[in-house]
Amino acid sequence: MCSGSFAKCVGISLLPLSVVCVLCNILLFFPGGEPTDSGNISAEVWYSGGLVGSGLLMIFPALVFLGLKNNDCCGCCGNESCGRRFAMLSSILFAGVGVLGAGYSVVVSAVAINRGPWCLVHNGSTSAWTYPFETSDYLSNSSSWSECVEPVDVVSWNLSLFSVLLAMALVQLVLCAVQVVNGLLGALCGDCCCGGVSVSSA
Numbered sequence: 001m002c003s004g005s006f007a008k009c010v011g012i013s014l015l016p017l018s019v020v021c022v023l024c025n026i027l028l029f030f031p032g033g034e035p036t037d038s039g040n041i042s043a044e045v046w047y048s049g050g051l052v053g054s055g056l057l058m059i060f061p062a063l064v065f066l067g068l069k070n071n072d073c074c075g076c077c078g079n080e081s082c083g084r085r086f087a088m089l090s091s092i093l094f095a096g097v098g099v100l101g102a103g104y105s106v107v108v109s110a111v112a113i114n115r116g117p118w119c120l121v122h123n124g125s126t127s128a129w130t131y132p133f134e135t136s137d138y139l140s141n142s143s144s145w146s147e148c149v150e151p152v153d154v155v156s157w158n159l160s161l162f163s164v165l166l167a168m169a170l171v172q173l174v175l176c177a178v179q180v181v182n183g184l185l186g187a188l189c190g191d192c193c194c195g196g197v198s199v200s201s202a
Contacts, residue, residue, distance in 0.1 A: 003182050004088070006182050007065040007091060007182060010065045010176075011066035014172060014176075018055050018172075020168055021058075022050060022056075024050050025048055025049065025050030025055065028050075031119075031151040031154040031158065032151035032153045044109075044111055044162075047108045049105035050105060050169075052101070053102060057100070061094040061095055061098035065094070065095075068091055085187050088187045092179075092180050098172065102170075102176060105168075106169045109166035109169060113163065113166065116131055116158075117131070117133075119147075119148035120149045121149065139159075
């Protein structure tokens with residue numbers, strides 16, 4: 001497959017992943033599916049890994065990759081092949097932005113899953129908002145989830161959405177990393193390399 005066509009496939013794949021990440025991050029602002037006070041939302045939700053990292057930052061690389069197949073950068077001193085090579089080389093920069101965005105989302109999601117949600121916990125006659133699972137392995141002990149009184153079902157809500165965010169961001173990270181390699185090959189070999197021979201000028 002030609003490097004430009006492959007980049008287009010990467011771009012097509014990144015767009016729906018970005019939309020899913022944005023939707024997941026928006027839903028996280030409504031723990032348990034209900035609106036709540038801004039002070040009752042986990043800090044990791046406000047870091048907006050899905051909105052910024054896997055969402056907005058991923059839109060730019062996706063759009064650039066979509067247009068690479070037909071982008072010759074207006075030629076290069078009248079040489080279309082040279083222009084296409086430069087376009088593929090410049091795509092590496094956007095792929096790097098995608099890697100950073102997806103990496104940020106991966107880190108935020110992993111921290112959120114490990115830390116658990118911010119919720120209301122009853123301790124005898126007192127109640128307090130805290131991270132009750134910060135020092136415990138709540139993932140292997142679902143019976144402890146009942147410690148979170150409010151928001152209702154916040155543990156399963158956060159865990160599900162952050163898990164989806166983590167998975168989507170990892171896929172984006174791999175796709176952007178592959179595009180870095182594809183961009184290098186496209187810059188070195190031209191738009192198409194068949195049997196080690198560039199056919200981009202054909």
